[in-house]
Amino acid sequence: MDIAALSTALSQMQVQQQASLSVMRMTMDTGATQANDLLQMMQASTPPSVDAVDPNLGRTVDIKL
Template identity: 45%
Template sequence: MDIAAMSMQLSSAKIQQSASLSVAKKAMDNQEAQAADLLKMMDAAVPNQIKTTGLGQYVDVRA
């Protein structure tokens, strides 16, 4: 294989890797935003559904 063809293949592989990494980063950012939104929704829903009776706040773990 000549050097020019090998150089072009290496360059192409680097570009594909860079594009793949960019897509993965974007997906991770989207998942992070969705998780943050889910946590906000859960925090907003908890006070309305759980009554503060004191039950279940303390657990005796001694045998």
């Protein structure tokens, strides 16, 4: 067995794993930020239900058979 080659391969695998984890963390942070921004935009654009034109609209359905 070549100890030097084995050591180098192990070191490269560790670096690859650390890089993968770093990219995954950045992706998760970006996703969380985008989700928070989307929620804020939705809350800002949704008018409160008290300002509805007719609050009774859609409560009943007329069905004739």
